Amino acid sequence: MERDLEQALSLAATDGRVDYEQDVRPILERRCVVCHGCYDAPCQLKLSSHEGLRRGASEERIYEPKRINEMRPTRLFIDAKTPSEWRSRGFSPVLNEGPSSPENNLRNSVLYHLLSLKQQHPQPSTGKLPDSFTLELNREQTCTTIEKVDDYAREHPLWGMPYAMPNLSEKEYQTLVAWLAQGSPAPALPGPSATVLPQIREWERFLNQDSPKQRLVSRYLYEHLFHAHIHFSGSPTREFYRLVRSTTPPGKVIDEIPTLRPYDDPGSSTFYYRLLRYQPGIVIKNHIVYEFSGQRMQRYRELFLEPDYDVRQLPGYETWVASNPFKVFSAIPAESRYRFLLDDAYFFIEGFIKGPVCRGQIALNVIEDQFWVMFFDPNQPVITNNAQFIGEMANELQLPADEGSNLDLLRIWTDYWEGQRRYMEEKQAWFKTIGSHDLDHAMNYIWDGDGENPNAALTIFRHFDSGSVAYGLIGNEPETAWIIDYPLFERIHYLLVAGFNVYGNIGHRMSTRIYMDFLRMEGEDYFLAFLPVSQRKAIRDSWYVGQRRAIEELFSAPQAWLQTESVTGYQTDDPQGELYRHLKGRLSAVLQQTQAMNRCGKTECGNRDTESARADSAMQKIARLQGENLHAFPDVAFVRVKTGRAEGDLAYTLIRNKAYKNVTSFLADERERDRSDISQDTMTVVNWLEGSYPNFFFSVALSDIDDFTQRCATIRNHDDYEQFVNRYGVRRTHPEFWALADWFQDLQARRKPILSGLFDLNRYQNH
Numbered sequence: 001m002e003r004d005l006e007q008a009l010s011l012a013a014t015d016g017r018v019d020y021e022q023d024v025r026p027i028l029e030r031r032c033v034v035c036h037g038c039y040d041a042p043c044q045l046k047l048s049s050h051e052g053l054r055r056g057a058s059e060e061r062i063y064e065p066k067r068i069n070e071m072r073p074t075r076l077f078i079d080a081k082t083p084s085e086w087r088s089r090g091f092s093p094v095l096n097e098g099p100s101s102p103e104n105n106l107r108n109s110v111l112y113h114l115l116s117l118k119q120q121h122p123q124p125s126t127g128k129l130p131d132s133f134t135l136e137l138n139r140e141q142t143c144t145t146i147e148k149v150d151d152y153a154r155e156h157p158l159w160g161m162p163y164a165m166p167n168l169s170e171k172e173y174q175t176l177v178a179w180l181a182q183g184s185p186a187p188a189l190p191g192p193s194a195t196v197l198p199q200i201r202e203w204e205r206f207l208n209q210d211s212p213k214q215r216l217v218s219r220y221l222y223e224h225l226f227h228a229h230i231h232f233s234g235s236p237t238r239e240f241y242r243l244v245r246s247t248t249p250p251g252k253v254i255d256e257i258p259t260l261r262p263y264d265d266p267g268s269s270t271f272y273y274r275l276l277r278y279q280p281g282i283v284i285k286n287h288i289v290y291e292f293s294g295q296r297m298q299r300y301r302e303l304f305l306e307p308d309y310d311v312r313q314l315p316g317y318e319t320w321v322a323s324n325p326f327k328v329f330s331a332i333p334a335e336s337r338y339r340f341l342l343d344d345a346y347f348f349i350e351g352f353i354k355g356p357v358c359r360g361q362i363a364l365n366v367i368e369d370q371f372w373v374m375f376f377d378p379n380q381p382v383i384t385n386n387a388q389f390i391g392e393m394a395n396e397l398q399l400p401a402d403e404g405s406n407l408d409l410l411r412i413w414t415d416y417w418e419g420q421r422r423y424m425e426e427k428q429a430w431f432k433t434i435g436s437h438d439l440d441h442a443m444n445y446i447w448d449g450d451g452e453n454p455n456a457a458l459t460i461f462r463h464f465d466s467g468s469v470a471y472g473l474i475g476n477e478p479e480t481a482w483i484i485d486y487p488l489f490e491r492i493h494y495l496l497v498a499g500f501n502v503y504g505n506i507g508h509r510m511s512t513r514i515y516m517d518f519l520r521m522e523g524e525d526y527f528l529a530f531l532p533v534s535q536r537k538a539i540r541d542s543w544y545v546g547q548r549r550a551i552e553e554l555f556s557a558p559q560a561w562l563q564t565e566s567v568t569g570y571q572t573d574d575p576q577g578e579l580y581r582h583l584k585g586r587l588s589a590v591l592q593q594t595q596a597m598n599r600c601g602k603t604e605c606g607n608r609d610t611e612s613a614r615a616d617s618a619m620q621k622i623a624r625l626q627g628e629n630l631h632a633f634p635d636v637a638f639v640r641v642k643t644g645r646a647e648g649d650l651a652y653t654l655i656r657n658k659a660y661k662n663v664t665s666f667l668a669d670e671r672e673r674d675r676s677d678i679s680q681d682t683m684t685v686v687n688w689l690e691g692s693y694p695n696f697f698f699s700v701a702l703s704d705i706d707d708f709t710q711r712c713a714t715i716r717n718h719d720d721y722e723q724f725v726n727r728y729g730v731r732r733t734h735p736e737f738w739a740l741a742d743w744f745q746d747l748q749a750r751r752k753p754i755l756s757g758l759f760d761l762n763r764y765q766n767h
Helices: 002-014 020-033 050-055 083-088 102-107 110-120 149-155 170-181 197-207 212-225 294-305 334-343 345-354 387-392 409-431 439-445 486-498 506-528 533-543 547-555 575-586 588-600 610-623 702-713 718-728 737-751
Strands: 229-232 241-246 272-277 289-292 370-375 458-462 467-471 481-484 636-642 650-657 682-686 696-701
Touching: 002 102, 002 110, 020 170, 020 737, 050 083, 102 110, 102 170, 110 149, 110 170, 197 212, 197 272, 197 294, 212 241, 212 294, 212 334, 212 486, 289 294, 294 334, 334 345, 334 387, 334 486, 345 370, 345 458, 345 467, 345 486, 370 575, 387 409, 409 506, 439 575, 467 588, 481 486, 481 506, 486 506, 506 533, 533 575, 575 588, 610 650, 610 682, 610 702, 636 702, 636 737, 696 702, 696 718, 696 737, 702 718
Parallel strands: 229 289, 370 481, 636 696
Antiparallel strands: 229 241, 241 272, 370 458, 458 467, 636 650, 650 682
16 A cells, blocks of 8 residues: 555656646546436435535435435535534545645545455456445445554455445546645635626615515515526526525625525525525536526516516415415416426426436336426416415325424325325316316317427426426336326425435435326326227226226225216227327427427427437337347446547437336335236337436447347347347446446537536446
């Protein structure tokens, strides 16, 4: 170890001053942040900012299924500000915190020792990694300290950093070592750019007006945008802001009020809405972008300020009031609130797909692997568009509120479900009065995006332990679909985004999970209401054989609506397929835009050339595969098709959609799948990069694309898949792994300069 330290010091001495932004940050982001960037970063070591390095590591896991009680929050930049404060919270340093010298800066740095360990003991360069590497989602973590790092190295010589990934290049290693030896100097934090500063002043002036009406509207906006990475129109592509509550007014240094939820009591009668620059590197897992512009502000005025209504008394922040948006914001017209959500439905759905709730055990286990989402038209006389009805139902629409103690689950199974039952019964009574509508006419009840908004149709993918959202109706016709109205949309946000506490106790996690069951069933039942009575129940029962029947008995849901005919005029014996075709017709104007939105974030991306057409045709053969042919494939795989021209290479995503019959309850084990489940597995193939956590990479020359697709079709067992990976796969041990990972990162950055972020490699499989 001493000889390695001397060599490192010698290398560091030959380097000039290393600049963090120019030299260090790019290496950290591409080689370290790709696993250490989110709530689930190993050992809570977040390397996406210098502050994360200074905070260090902790053995306490945020995502800990066995945790009974609420843990103390550990939000970077918010819950503590200095290394000493983080030490008092149990974080251990990974940088030298003693007297500074090149030798001390390396000798006392855990980060240096782990980087050095990797250089001394490179991992295998071919084949799978040995079983000694732990790679499961909930794997046990070993969070070493400077006092134990030598023991760690002896026990796990192959566990240097980057963990279970190829070594850094010599240049990358030398740069990081030189920077560490120099004391890991911090960069100066940039302030707002010249184009953003006047916009911040205008927005903070708008949000902090004194009238009760404006104050209520600003509260509504904050509770819906607190998680956004706000990008100002015309500003640099990688400059983002957070909307926060501060004790200090505009023009003063921001002092963020560190509440867990946006509707928690700020603790001060006077506070201000401020825009704080987001400093860490951008990881796509939590990059949820929302634009502020002059047009946006005008839209807010039209929706919230120009309508004639009075706000006579501002609501308080008592938990059981503040957690219910139907009480807090009852003065604001319901149509305005609904249209606000519809304008950017993709953003709000991304909130729970990319937010901290989305890690398998809470929201994801109760949804299908692929389903379509549409919305009721706010102009139609649907009972849930009626402000008076929503106001009368406010108590029944109460969501579980975490008050810091383990709630009695019996209360969840009684109080919340009884409220849901009463709400369903009231809707059901109205449902009986509306009569039946011809199928063509019934399509008017579906929002068509006003003919121009691609948010009207979305596809949600569940990738086992993560998820993603795409514009449009993507892939094969799904087994299920949701139609969302305003109360359902608002509750999804308040349950899974505004009200979810990732540090919460088991009662909070369970209540969130159970209530999400209610919401999923509600969205699916709206879809089913468009189908004929004669087949409605049979279709619903086929979705969840066995398990759903038990859930319905447990919750005793009102059933009369199943016998109320609402839509007529079906011409075939496949009404669900017929309904999908009519929905596509209703949404045809916006569906033309959605493929481009997915590829480049705009409604037009330019034409695809002949090479693209050839690759598209070949890849669609994979999309037709089904059942056991797919059992060896990962949930999400990125494919690079090499054309011979680097700038012309193509990217695809293979998304395996697993069929489940029991995705209905927190009681079900999501790994329980019988052979009939597996026979219904499908593959979605898209010509863009979908998802935040690629599980595997493939690389194929365009000249071999037909062989690639044919070999996919002939995979019957793991041996076949192993041969396929040997030919086209890029394992964790592959010498070109980092080059290919960088290519995908660069491609996404070029296609979506504002919306892109680093793909997370934490869940890359050891195939």
